[in-house]
Amino acid sequence: LTTMCSNKRGALIVVEGVDRSGKSTQCKKLVEALEQANFPAKLMTFPDRTTLTGKLIDDYLKNKDCKLNDQAIHLLFSANRWENVEKMKSLINCGVTLVIDRYSYSGIAFSAVKKVMNLDWCKQPENGLPKPDLVFLLTISLEEMLTRPGFGNERYENMSFQNNVANMYNSLCSDKDNWVKINAAGSIEEVHKKLVDISLNTIREVESLPLKSL
Ligand code: T5A
Ligand code: NA
Numbered sequence: 001l002t003t004m005c006s007n008k009r010g011a012l013i014v015v016e017g018v019d020r021s022g023k024s025t026q027c028k029k030l031v032e033a034l035e036q037a038n039f040p041a042k043l044m045t046f047p048d049r050t051t052l053t054g055k056l057i058d059d060y061l062k063n064k065d066c067k068l069n070d071q072a073i074h075l076l077f078s079a080n081r082w083e084n085v086e087k088m089k090s091l092i093n094c095g096v097t098l099v100i101d102r103y104s105y106s107g108i109a110f111s112a113v114k115k116v117m118n119l120d121w122c123k124q125p126e127n128g129l130p131k132p133d134l135v136f137l138l139t140i141s142l143e144e145m146l147t148r149p150g151f152g153n154e155r156y157e158n159m160s161f162q163n164n165v166a167n168m169y170n171s172l173c174s175d176k177d178n179w180v181k182i183n184a185a186g187s188i189e190e191v192h193k194k195l196v197d198i199s200l201n202t203i204r205e206v207e208s209l210p211l212k213s214l
Helices: 023-036 052-061 070-082 085-093 104-112 119-126 142-147 159-173 188-206
Strands: 012-017 041-045 097-101 134-139 179-183
Touching: 012 023, 012 104, 012 188, 023 041, 023 097, 023 134, 023 188, 052 070, 070 104, 070 119, 085 097, 097 188, 104 119, 104 159, 134 159, 134 188, 142 159, 179 188
Parallel strands: 012 097, 012 134, 041 097, 134 179
Antiparallel strands: none
16 A cells, blocks of 8 residues: 555545435445546445444444443444544545545534533544544435435434434534535435535645644
């Protein structure tokens, strides 16, 4: 990898939003489009269910007999990101743009709405992780969300919880210059085109700037 390293860094692009807003669909298409435009790109997903912490998280989300309390699962979601830090940094520093399906803001929003832990407490374990250059927040009405397939039996997949998460995302988003809200109710192609255009601008803007930390 080192021999192929570019002297320009890649961008860190995150896609957030409530369940079924289309994050996974858009992340995949975005990586393909960037590669076609000759910008090396790679998809990452959180939670990464393949790692040690990821397996515990998977059991928790599937409501298996999992006794983790709210604080413990919050810290596991964060640890699941920390497990991937070296990999993320080396790819970005080698010129690869990382497109990440959920990141710290999922961790913060989904935990803070439980009211057991305050917002500041929820943000602390994310401090020091690589800071995204761009965060897309896919917004969708609850009515529109209901028309989409895939609402399963995982924990958090209920309307009132998702509504609270949407409000929490909105408050995290306000006054942040690297956040872009995208109306995700448009067609897959319409949403995709917006993401590609904005991402290409960001990739060019940050290629000579250092990667920051949260
Ligand atoms: N979580 C996660 C935490 O609590 N803390 C954390 O730190 C993290 C990282 C993980 C759960 O864990 C929580 C949040 C979640 O509850 P997940 O594995 O990310 O969840 O969730 P998934 O179930 O995989 O994905 P989502 O439900 O969030 O869906 P997506 O990815 O937003 O939507 P997508 O792309 O799969 O699309 C859903 C359906 O809609 C269609 C698609 O074809 C698909 O059928 N669709 C569209 N239809 C019409 N128009 C469009 N524009 C469409 N775009 C997609
Ligand atoms: Na998804």
